[in-house]
Amino acid sequence: DGGITQSPKYLFRKEGQNVTLSCEQNLNHDAMYWYRQDPGQGLRLIYYSQIVNDFQKGDIAEGYSVSREKKESFPLTVTSAQKNPTAFYLCASGPSDIVLTGELFFGEGSRLTVL
Amino acid sequence: DQQVKQNSPSLSVQEGRISILNCDYTNSMFDYFLWYKKYPAEGPTFLISISSIKDKNEDGRFTVFLNKSAKHLSLHIVPSQPGDSAVYFCAANAGGTSYGKLTFGQGTILTVHP
Numbered sequence: 566d567g568g569i570t571q572s573p574k575y576l577f578r579k580e581g582q583n584v585t586l587s588c589e590q591n592l593n594h595d596a597m598y599w600y601r602q603d604p605g606q607g608l609r610l611i612y613y614s615q616i617v618n619d620f621q622k623g624d625i626a627e628g629y630s631v632s633r634e635k636k637e638s639f640p641l642t643v644t645s646a647q648k649n650p651t652a653f654y655l656c657a658s659g660p661s662d663i664v665l666t667g668e669l670f671f672g673e674g675s676r677l678t679v680l
Numbered sequence: 681d682q683q684v685k686q687n688s689p690s691l692s693v694q695e696g697r698i699s700i701l702n703c704d705y706t707n708s709m710f711d712y713f714l715w716y717k718k719y720p721a722e723g724p725t726f727l728i729s730i731s732s733i734k735d736k737n738e739d740g741r742f743t744v745f746l747n748k749s750a751k752h753l754s755l756h757i758v759p760s761q762p763g764d765s766a767v768y769f770c771a772a773n774a775g776g777t778s779y780g781k782l783t784f785g786q787g788t789i790l791t792v793h794p
Binding site: 569571574598600605606607608609610613623655657668669670671672673674676 | 684686689714716721722723724725726729769771781782783784785786787
């Protein structure tokens with residue numbers, strides 16, 4: 566089945582540690598995105614990538630880093646510089662005509678809790 | 681600055697009745713609007729969309745209305761079913777160089793009672 570796979574589903578981190586969230590898609594989509602969801606707030610864009618080896622900062626990129634070495638993969642690292650990392654993280658991808666519609670396909674999310 | 685707002689955090693409706701979810705936006709550059717549905721601990725799934733050149737789009741029980749002059753859109757669900765109970769997010773896309781960068785509202789929790 567085609568889709569987006571995020572792992573791990575749940576992750577606990579001690580303060581000061583970096584963690585990496587995995588996102589893999591087999592939809593052959595060019596564009597990939599990372600969003601963060603907090604209670605009572607909409608999804609906020611962290612980083613996005615339109616093509617391999619290129620990515621752009623979203624609205625809340627501070628304390629995060631990404632890479633896009635393969636079309637299928639877009640891992641997100643939450644660094645110790647992120648002041649409030651506890652949240653639900655969503656990865657998404659979109660086809661090449663995304664510029665026209667904005668219709669994204671989302672993974673099931675990863676919940677990160679900082680202890 | 682919240683460019684897409686869903687002012688009702690929650691909505692409760694009886695099964696069979698109409699559900700109306702509202703969304704307001706401030707950015708005139710938005711030209712494509714989408715509604716996503718989200719169940720707990722899952723990613724959002726696309727529901728329905730509308731281009732700014734239209735004022736209505738229908739898909740089965742779901743209809744989205746767009747009022748550009750008021751910068752307002754709404755999602756109507758008729759008839760509502762218990763399985764529709766979820767969080768509904770309104771999203772907007774400015775197209776062009778924004779390349780699918782969606783701006784989301786805060787979400788509205790819809791509960792449909794049997």
